[in-house]
Amino acid sequence: MTPRLKEIFKKEIQPELKNKFGYKNMFMVPEIKKVVINMGLGLDGNDNKILKGCEEDMAKITGQKPVITKFKKSISNFKTRKNTNAGIKTTLRKNKMYEFIDRLVNIALPRIKDFRGLSIKGFDKFGNFTFGVKEHIIFPEVNFEKVDRIRGLDITIVIKCNNVNDSYELLKKFNFPFLERKGN
Numbered sequence: 001m002t003p004r005l006k007e008i009f010k011k012e013i014q015p016e017l018k019n020k021f022g023y024k025n026m027f028m029v030p031e032i033k034k035v036v037i038n039m040g041l042g043l044d045g046n047d048n049k050i051l052k053g054c055e056e057d058m059a060k061i062t063g064q065k066p067v068i069t070k071f072k073k074s075i076s077n078f079k080t081r082k083n084t085n086a087g088i089k090t091t092l093r094k095n096k097m098y099e100f101i102d103r104l105v106n107i108a109l110p111r112i113k114d115f116r117g118l119s120i121k122g123f124d125k126f127g128n129f130t131f132g133v134k135e136h137i138i139f140p141e142v143n144f145e146k147v148d149r150i151r152g153l154d155i156t157i158v159i160k161c162n163n164v165n166d167s168y169e170l171l172k173k174f175n176f177p178f179l180e181r182k183g184n
Contacts, residue, residue, distance in 0.1 A: 002095065003095050003098040003099045003102065004098075004102060005098040005099075005101060005102045005174065006095065006098040009031075009098075009174075013170070013173045013174070014026055014029050014031075016173065017029045017030065017166075017169060017170065017173065020169070021166060021169075028162075030127070030159055030160060030161035030162075030166040030167055030169070030170040031159065031160050031161075031170075032097065032101070032157060032158070032159055032160075032170070032174075033093070033158045033159065033160050034091055034092060034093045034097060034158045035091070035092045035093075035097045035100055035101065035155065035156070035157050035158070036089060036090070036091050036092075036155070036156040036158065037058070037061070037062055037066075037089065037090045037092070037100075037153055037154070037155050037156075038069075038087060038088075038089040038153065038154040038155075038156075039054060039058055039066075039087050039088050039089070039136065039151055039152070039153055039154075040086065040087040040152070040154070041054060041085065041086065041087045041088070041151075042086075042087075044149075046084060046085060050148065050149075051068070051085060051088075053146075053147075053148060054088055054151065055068075055088055057136060057142050057147065057151075058088055058090060058136075060139075060141040060142055061100075061136065061139045061141055061142065061153075062090045062092060062096070062100060063092075063096050063099070063100070064090060064092070064096060065090075066088040066089060066090040067088065067089055067090065068085055068087075068088055069085070069086045069087050069088065069089055070082075070083050070084065070085060070086055071083065071084055071085075071086045101157075101174060103139070104155070105174060105175050105176055105177070106175070107139075107140060108133075108138045108139050108140075109138070109177060110177075111138045111140075112133070112135070112138055115177075116179060117177045117178050117179035117180075118131050118176060118177060118178050118179065119131070119178075119179055120168065120178055120179065123164045123167060123168065125164070127159050127161040127162070127163060127164050127166060127167035128156060128157065128158050128159055128167070129156070129157045129159065129167060129171060130154065130155070130156045130157075131154075131155055132152055132153065132154050132155070133152060133153045133155065134150075134152050135150050135151075135152070136150065136151050136152065136153050137150055157171070159171075
């Protein structure tokens with residue numbers, strides 16, 4: 001069964017953006033390619049019990065098993081050693097990606113305490129959007145009683161597009177709660 005957000009994108013958002021930007025065909029319209037979710041653990045990555053708990057939480061949030069990331073080099077000031085655990089990450093594509101975005105925008109982001117909106121400074125020059133979430137417990141899948149420590153998440157949405165304005169318009173159509181732009 002196709003996700004609700006994917007059907008809305010194909011039937012409503014894609015034709016709307018094609019007409020708005022004057023593209024010649026549907027393949028030129030901006031489109032979300034993948035979503036990467038990262039949870040850095042730092043020194044806690046060496047503790048197997050904490051690592052296993054974070055893996056379970058990330059698997060509940062994303063719907064697939066995360067990959068353990070390693071430090072690439074040793075840096076004494078950060079107390080890191082080469083090839084020790086740094087954190088966990090998951091890359092979502094296709095249906096799981098649309099389901100995650102739907103849950104993120106409609107359920108998780110409104111649960112953030114004192115949330116005013118996402119900053120538009122999170123766009124890079126290629127049109128990808130990155131933002132951080134301070135508490136991973138905003139997702140209803142995570143059981144609050146079993147969490148030993150509240151951790152943050154970095155979420156990157158990779159978008160196929162020509163410029164930042166196209167990406168911004170695409171995410172606005174997906175109901176991303178951005179802070180209002182100051183007068184241009």
